[in-house]
Amino acid sequence: MSIVKLARPEIQTMKPYEAAIQIDDTVRLNANESPEISPIGNFRRPLNRYPEVRPRGLQSKLADRFGCAPQQLLVTRGSSEAIDLLIRTFCAAGQDNIVTPTPSFSMYWHYARIQAATVIEVPTFAENDFAIDIDAVLAACKPSSKLVFVCSPNNPTGTPLSKDDIIRLLEGRDGKSAVVVDEAYVEFGSEGSVIDLVDHFPNLLVLRTLSKALGFAGARCGAVAGPEGVIRLLNAVQSPYALATPVVECVEDALAAEQLALAEKAVEKIVSERERIMSAIESYAFVSKVWPSQANFFLARFRDADGVMQHCAKNNVLLRHFGGALSDCIRITVGSASDNDCLLRALDTLTES
Numbered sequence: 062m063s064i065v066k067l068a069r070p071e072i073q074t075m076k077p078y079e080a081a082i083q084i085d086d087t088v089r090l091n092a093n094e095s096p097e098i099s100p101i102g103n104f105r106r107p108l109n110r111y112p113e114v115r116p117r118g119l120q121s122k123l124a125d126r127f128g129c130a131p132q133q134l135l136v137t138r139g140s141s142e143a144i145d146l147l148i149r150t151f152c153a154a155g156q157d158n159i160v161t162p163t164p165s166f167s168m169y170w171h172y173a174r175i176q177a178a179t180v181i182e183v184p185t186f187a188e189n190d191f192a193i194d195i196d197a198v199l200a201a202c203k204p205s206s207k208l209v210f211v212c213s214p215n216n217p218t219g220t221p222l223s224k225d226d227i228i229r230l231l232e233g234r235d236g237k238s239a240v241v242v243d244e245a246y247v248e249f250g251s252e253g254s255v256i257d258l259v260d261h262f263p264n265l266l267v268l269r270t271l272s273k274a275l276g277f278a279g280a281r282c283g284a285v286a287g288p289e290g291v292i293r294l295l296n297a298v299q300s301p302y303a304l305a306t307p308v309v310e311c312v313e314d315a316l317a318a319e320q321l322a323l324a325e326k327a328v329e330k331i332v333s334e335r336e337r338i339m340s341a342i343e344s345y346a347f348v349s350k351v352w353p354s355q356a357n358f359f360l361a362r363f364r365d366a367d368g369v370m371q372h373c374a375k376n377n378v379l380l381r382h383f384g385g386a387l388s389d390c391i392r393i394t395v396g397s398a399s400d401n402d403c404l405l406r407a408l409d410t411l412t413e414s
């Protein structure tokens with residue numbers, strides 16, 4: 062059953078912004094642009110002109126890469142923007158909620174708060190390797206739960222969710238909630254994407270990003286894939302001209318076959334480094350647990366997490382420390398071999414102090 066009817070009623074009837082038409086080789090006096098072309102930058106498209114309202118070429122390329130039809134995908138400013146668009150499209154302020162396992166990616170809370178949507182948290186537990194309990198997620202949902210966010214592999218735990226579990230969640234919330242599967246780190250794991258399920262489950266939305274495996278965090282580019290009707294709504298909500306010309310051109314270049322082959326090699330290196338530093342870190346006496354991870358980071362529990370953070374910072378190595386249930390844990394991003402050696406050298410001196 063289509064989930065378009067779950068969107069805020071005023072969004073369901075909204076039309077996309079009507080931008081000035083853009084036709085090459087015409088005298089363009091319809092968009093209050095400058096006729097002057099700046100010598101700054103070396104782009105294929107002139108920067109005095111607005112970019113396309115939606116970058117259609119890039120949309121096709123990304124759809125191809127991720128495995129869906131172009132009309133099932135919206136290009137966004139990082140997948141962060143997609144989270145924001147989804148919450149604004151589906152949640153009426155002060156009325157609706159999102160459901161998500163915790164701990165998870167803090168942007169779900171951030172954008173929910175901006176939209177005055179509440180967050181129903183479903184705890185996962187360290188003793189259970191932070192496995193997501195699908196029955197508990199389903200039980201936590203209410204009629205006003207418009208979106209269920211599951212991150213797989215999850216940030217900051219590195220835990221993946223199986224395709225079977227995702228299907229159970231989709232079936233359990235059929236016609237009642239959109240299930241948003243955030244695949245920011247999917248390339249580093251073995252579960253693979255569930256984007257192929259978009260054709261079979263009308264309540265599935267999948268988030269992808271170019272910030273992690275492709276190494277283009279600075280370009281701010283991501284995508285949301287899902288049913289055409291929902292993509293149309295998100296398109297109406299997204300700012301016109303959201304993707305700047307330099308970004309579109311840089312990402313088009315990043316999607317060339319030889320660049321993708323390099324990115325694939327980089328992922329292999331990161332995965333092998335992940336295994337190397339995880340086992341090195343496990344061997345320190347002051348580390349009590351390292352959780353398995355399918356991402357480009359992992360979570361470890363330290364006897365004195367604050368002390369480790371300070372010691373590493375003094376040694377020029379920055380790590381990520383969270384509060385609450387994870388206050389004794391640190392999330393470690395897998396860097397280059399030499400970055401990782403810096404971390405291990407810093408930790409070696411902690412053993413000696």
Ligand SMILES: Cc1ncc(COP(=O)(O)O)c(C=O)c1O
Nearest residue numbers: 139140141166216245270272283
């Ligand atoms: C789980 C998850 N989703 C989405 C994002 C957002 O990524 P971006 O906006 O760079 O695409 C991040 C970034 O760290 C993340 O960890």
